Structure formats: structure tokens, C-alpha cells
Amino acid sequence: MPVPAETLPHRPLLRDEVYARLRDAIVDGTLAPDEQLRDAELAAWLGVSRTPVREALLELARAGLVRAVPGRSTVVAPLDETSVRDAQSVVAAMHRVAVEQAVPRMTADDLDRMRAANAAFAAAQRSGDPDAAMVADEEFHAVALDVCGNAAVRDVIARYEPVLHRAERLRFASHEGRDSVARHDRLVALCAAGDTAGAAAVAEQTWLSLTVPGRPETVRPDTEETP
Structure with a gap:
């Protein structure tokens, strides 16, 4: 029929x-x-x-x-360094692409969405609420994904990002999560300035900085944030 x-x-x-x-x-x-x-x-x-x-x-x-x-x-599956590193190299690259494609299209409303999400993220950090921090962090990064409109990027991130969310949730419950607020602020500032390359680099580094809880956070030499 x-x-x-x-x-x-x-x-x-x-x-x-x-x-x-x-x-x-x-x-x-x-x-x-x-x-x-x-x-x-x-x-x-x-x-x-x-x-x-x-x-x-x-x-x-x-x-x-x-x-x-x-x-x-x-x-x-246990949360281990290898699984986090494997996933984060892919997810970080995809977020970089998303920001590269999104920055030229961003409006004042998009930037306001990012600022509001980061304010909610900072408030969740101060109150020690990792669940609310996770939601706010997803809302923050969703702006670039929405604006870029790249379905392939979305699909890849959706497949591999949950592994990182496990590490993120533990990180957001610790003082290390507060560093993300400053990275978010810098990313918004670069997006507002139309600095596509700088914003993309910070977006990528935000995900590459994630570590398995209990291991020291490091910044890879070839992906350090632009001063």
C-alpha cells in the first residue's frame, strides 16, 4: 500500500x-x-x-x-585514559570545525546565548552541582553546532562525546572545572571579535585539556591557546 x-x-x-x-x-x-x-x-x-x-x-x-x-x-566500560584520548582527539577536531564554520555566521543573539550558558555554568560550579554544569556546558557548545549547521559534525560528536561526558562530570565536580569558565569567556570574546582562527583553536583546546580524573591536566604544545 x-x-x-x-x-x-x-x-x-x-x-x-x-x-x-x-x-x-x-x-x-x-x-x-x-x-x-x-x-x-x-x-x-x-x-x-x-x-x-x-x-x-x-x-x-x-x-x-x-x-x-x-x-x-x-x-x-571502565573510564580510562586511552578511551578518553581516543574520543577527545576526534571530538576536539569536530568542535574546531564547528566553530570555524560558525563564527562568520554568528549574530548578537548567538553570542548572548553563549554568555548566558556560561553564566549558568559558572553558577553551577559555585554551587557544586555537576549535573547542572553538564547541562549548561552542553548548551554553551550547542550554539556553535547549531549555527554551523553541519550535520556530519553533529553526528560524529554525538557518537564519541559521551565518553568525554563521563570524565567531564567528574571534572565538573572538582575545582578543575572552574578553568572551563575562563576558556568559555575567551571563546566568546574571540567569536565576538570575528577571530575565526583564534576561536577555533580555543574550542579545540577546551576538549584536548580534558583528562581522566586523578591525572594532571596538560596542554599539548602544538595546540596551546593563542595569548
Whole structure:
């Protein structure tokens, strides 16, 4: 039969909803590193069948958030330096591209959105609320992603950024997260000045500076911020 002409209300595919719920549970620590993931238990928890859970676990494995362990089925992947470094090199490059493409198109309203998000981020830092800090940080970086309109960049970031969010959440709960406020301020200033190259470099360095909690933060010599 032909496809019906009427447009159905938009809603995420069930497997995407399951993926997002499991991803967020891993990022916020509800599902802890090395915890065994049984699809039947997850399906019961989420109120869905086992099929979308299995599909979501496959996607989470591709994103580096879960892994198969012989004799233990699937477990939450531990947060380690290698997984963070692998993801951050890709995510940092994509945010650089997003900012490069966004700066020439940014309006005063876009800059105001960035400033408001950073103000909310700073307030969350002062109050010791890592969850609110995560939301504000995503809103801040979403401005350039929205303005650049590059779907490929968005897709790549969506796939690999959750690994970094796990490290970010722990970092935002510590004093190290306060450094991000200053980086955000500098990024806004460079965007406002129309300095595409400078803004892109700061955007990239913001993500390259992220480290696994417990290890010292370093700035790579070839990506240092422009004075």
C-alpha cells in the first residue's frame, strides 16, 4: 500500500530512546564501570522488549561505553585514559570545525546565548552541582553546532562525546572545572571579535585539556591557546 499522506507526530525511535537512557545512566554513574549489563534486566527496567536494548548495547559498544567480556557478557566500560584520548582527539577536531564554520555566521543573539550558558555554568560550579554544569556546558557548545549547521559534525560528536561526558562530570565536580569558565569567556570574546582562527583553536583546546580524573591536566604544545 502507498505511504499515508498525513504526517505522524514526530517522536524518537524506540531504540534511540533506549540508547539515550542507557547512555545517560552510564555517564551519570547510575550504571557503574564494570557493572554487568543483562538485556532482560535492562528491558524490565526501561519497560521495553529486549530487542531495542540489544540494539542500544551494540551502539554503546561502538561508542566505547560498554564492552563484551568473555564469561561475563556485556559490562560498562571502565573510564580510562586511552578511551578518553581516543574520543577527545576526534571530538576536539569536530568542535574546531564547528566553530570555524560558525563564527562568520554568528549574530548578537548567538553570542548572548553563549554568555548566558556560561553564566549558568559558572553558577553551577559555585554551587557544586555537576549535573547542572553538564547541562549548561552542553548548551554553551550547542550554539556553535547549531549555527554551523553541519550535520556530519553533529553526528560524529554525538557518537564519541559521551565518553568525554563521563570524565567531564567528574571534572565538573572538582575545582578543575572552574578553568572551563575562563576558556568559555575567551571563546566568546574571540567569536565576538570575528577571530575565526583564534576561536577555533580555543574550542579545540577546551576538549584536548580534558583528562581522566586523578591525572594532571596538560596542554599539548602544538595546540596551546593563542595569548
